[in-house]
Amino acid sequence: MPTRPRRGSHTVGRHGLVLGGGFAGMLAAHVLTPYVDRVTVVERDVPPDGPGPRRGVPQARHSHLLMGAGARTVEELLPGTLAAWSEAGAHLLSAPGEVAFLTKCGWLPRVRHKEYVVSCGRDPLDWVVRRRVLRDPRVRLLAHTEVEALLGDSARVSGARVVDRGTGRTTEIEADFVVTATGRSSRLESWWEDLGLPAVPHELVDAGTAYATRLFRPDPATHRATPGIVMIANVTGQATGGVLLPIQDGLWTATVIGMRGSEPPTGEDEFFDFAKRLPHPALAELIAEAVPQGPVRGFRRLANRRLRFDRVPRHPEGLVVLGDAACVLNPSHAHGMTVAAFGVAALRDGLRRYGNAPGVAGRVQRATSRAARTAWELSVSDDLRHPTVIGPRPSVATRLQNAYADRVLRTAVTDPAVARSLVDVIALARPTTSLGAPRVLAPALLGRARRPAPGGTGDPLVPRAD
Numbered sequence: 001m002p003t004r005p006r007r008g009s010h011t012v013g014r015h016g017l018v019l020g021g022g023f024a025g026m027l028a029a030h031v032l033t034p035y036v037d038r039v040t041v042v043e044r045d046v047p048p049d050g051p052g053p054r055r056g057v058p059q060a061r062h063s064h065l066l067m068g069a070g071a072r073t074v075e076e077l078l079p080g081t082l083a084a085w086s087e088a089g090a091h092l093l094s095a096p097g098e099v100a101f102l103t104k105c106g107w108l109p110r111v112r113h114k115e116y117v118v119s120c121g122r123d124p125l126d127w128v129v130r131r132r133v134l135r136d137p138r139v140r141l142l143a144h145t146e147v148e149a150l151l152g153d154s155a156r157v158s159g160a161r162v163v164d165r166g167t168g169r170t171t172e173i174e175a176d177f178v179v180t181a182t183g184r185s186s187r188l189e190s191w192w193e194d195l196g197l198p199a200v201p202h203e204l205v206d207a208g209t210a211y212a213t214r215l216f217r218p219d220p221a222t223h224r225a226t227p228g229i230v231m232i233a234n235v236t237g238q239a240t241g242g243v244l245l246p247i248q249d250g251l252w253t254a255t256v257i258g259m260r261g262s263e264p265p266t267g268e269d270e271f272f273d274f275a276k277r278l279p280h281p282a283l284a285e286l287i288a289e290a291v292p293q294g295p296v297r298g299f300r301r302l303a304n305r306r307l308r309f310d311r312v313p314r315h316p317e318g319l320v321v322l323g324d325a326a327c328v329l330n331p332s333h334a335h336g337m338t339v340a341a342f343g344v345a346a347l348r349d350g351l352r353r354y355g356n357a358p359g360v361a362g363r364v365q366r367a368t369s370r371a372a373r374t375a376w377e378l379s380v381s382d383d384l385r386h387p388t389v390i391g392p393r394p395s396v397a398t399r400l401q402n403a404y405a406d407r408v409l410r411t412a413v414t415d416p417a418v419a420r421s422l423v424d425v426i427a428l429a430r431p432t433t434s435l436g437a438p439r440v441l442a443p444a445l446l447g448r449a450r451r452p453a454p455g456g457t458g459d460p461l462v463p464r465a466d
């Protein structure tokens with residue numbers, strides 16, 4: 001349960017308001033509780049009383065991996081969540097030991113490592129967090145209620161105007177601190193401008209990534225024995241990729257991915273044909289032996305887009321924007337929830353440190369931007385390689401980084417130590433600069449890489465040696 005702030009820490013006010021009750025919003029509500037008397041979470045959906053689907057998070061139908069760094073951050077913010085996720089059926093997969101990563105040079109060796117990822121359907125992940133946060137009587141969920149605007153002016157945000165989706169009644173909710181976490185469909189930018197603030201500059205990098213996902217039921221022994229499979233389009237050296245992940249209830253979630261010009265279809269036969277043409281046949285061969293569950297679902301327009309709050313001339317007091325509402329990433333790298341959790345941790349740290357001192361919201365906002373930077377750079381530098389990408393021309397620095405990243409990939413497929421270091425970066429556990437450490441730099445530059453053995457030690461269709 002949340003703790004009261006320690007003596008000497010600050011109080012923000014009486015009422016905290018969180019707009020959007022998704023992954024970032026629920027965690028933010030929890031983080032606010034020590035600093036206000038009560039927190040209201042405004043959510044346009046009526047979230048189910050269980051791990052079921054809901055309209056407001058349509059991406060939940062697609063494969064979601066939570067990186068170890070994100071899972072550890074959530075655990076730190078809301079202790080006990082990892083165990084609760086496991087009870088809900090999540091798999092903690094050691095990476096790269098239990099996750100096969102395909103690169104353009106072959107599979108990473110599936111060696112043991114302390115790093116891990118959480119593999120689970122998105123609905124149970126959200127439900128566990130929601131249930132645990134709402135246990136606190138200081139947090140109230142105002143469901144079936146849509147946020148229409150922010151209250152206040154360009155100097156301070158003082159609440160939100162909301163409309164009850166059942167009755168159509170509009171209400172103004174006053175608050176001392178407002179967190180906007182309305183996700184990828186957020187209207188924050190127009191709310192911001194309605195306060196009389198200049199538009200927030202944004203960046204867009206769009207490689208036209210699209211997903212198609214279907215659930216499958218393999219036989220239980222195969223479910224247990226098969227590693228997660230991650231083939232990130234472009235990292236595979238081609239414009240297509242796919243993932244196959246074990247989730248709750250003995251199911252697999254299988255997603256096929258394509259960049260602009262190679263978008264995956266959503267017809268059932270076409271989905272399977274597309275899977276057969278992926279850079280490696282493992283996914284197609286495995287799902288061919290499993291029983292499909294439900295239809296194929298598509299998702300398009302998976303661009304990277306971030307708001308540059310660090311470039312606004314003035315940030316209003318009392319407002320912080322978190323999660324996808326501030327920074328949306330191409331999901332192929334599976335970093336969105338981790339970045340959302342990092343943002344909530346920055347909120348916690350800012351409140352702990354500065355309480356309601358003037359400028360706290362702007363400081364926290366800039367800290368959340370910094371927390372998202374590595375994930376942004378990883379995703380964007382990769383997408384900028386795509387020939388029809390919409391975005392800036394890659395800088396010389398980006399091209400050099402990409403050339404070095406290719407050398408690291410080439411080395412990692414035969415060098416377990418380099419593979420582990422690479423996975424630490426992929427899992428956002430270490431910064432990209434860690435790939436410049438001598439244990440990676442030397443083998444990568446000296447070209448010690450050997451050709452991977454046929455099938456490679458990481459091939460998911462080949463049992464692991466140890």
Ligand SMILES: Cc1cc2nc3c(=O)[nH]c(=O)nc-3n(C[C@H](O)[C@H](O)[C@H](O)COP(=O)(O)OP(=O)(O)OC[C@H]3O[C@@H](n4cnc5c(N)ncnc54)[C@H](O)[C@@H]3O)c2cc1C
Nearest residue numbers: 020022023024044056059064065147183323324331336337
């Ligand atoms: C296809 C796909 C696959 C993905 N795969 C991964 C993955 O593998 N790993 C990963 O880490 N991330 C992944 N992501 C990203 C991840 O889903 C997001 O980063 C994450 O959901 C962000 O959390 P959030 O709280 O900001 O937004 P959400 O979880 O989307 O929550 C936003 C909430 O705000 C509510 N809302 C919106 N507007 C209003 C309004 N006006 N009034 C009231 N409520 C409102 C919505 O109903 C929703 O509940 C994927 C995304 C997509 C699209």
